[in-house]
Amino acid sequence: MTLSARLDRWFDVTKRGSTVETEIKAGVCTFLTMSYILLVNPQILGAAGEDWGSTAWRRFGEQRQQQQQQQPQQPQQRSSKQQRRRRRWTQHAAAAVVACASPPNP
Numbered sequence: 001m002t003l004s005a006r007l008d009r010w011f012d013v014t015k016r017g018s019t020v021e022t023e024i025k026a027g028v029c030t031f032l033t034m035s036y037i038l039l040v041n042p043q044i045l046g047a048a049g050e051d052w053g054s055t056a057w058r059r060f061g062e063q064r065q066q067q068q069q070q071q072p073q074q075p076q077q078r079s080s081k082q083q084r085r086r087r088r089w090t091q092h093a094a095a096a097v098v099a100c101a102s103p104p105n106p
Contacts, residue, residue: 004021
């Protein structure tokens with residue numbers, strides 16, 4: 001069995017209306033695009049006179065302060081909300097791992 005056939009069988013690529021070659025090209029294209037963004041974005045911010053690291057953290061801190069000022073909450077409610085959010089993300093992550101790790105149905 002060829003690699004292409006095994007990948008197709010594992011991920012059900014043809015059932016989803018694509019080919020293994022198309023998916024590999026899309027993956028390589030996405031990887032190269034993200035690599036380009038990671039290399040060029042700090043240069044663009046640097047040319048504008050901003051230090052990329054300090055800009056990102058400063059904006060994150062400002063957004064966090066604005067959110068806290070807009071919605072003052074009881075400490076109990078905040079921890080309960082955080083627990084629900086954490087539980088939801090854990091469930092989504094577990095479902096994604098199971099979907100990726102489970103073998104295809106024959």
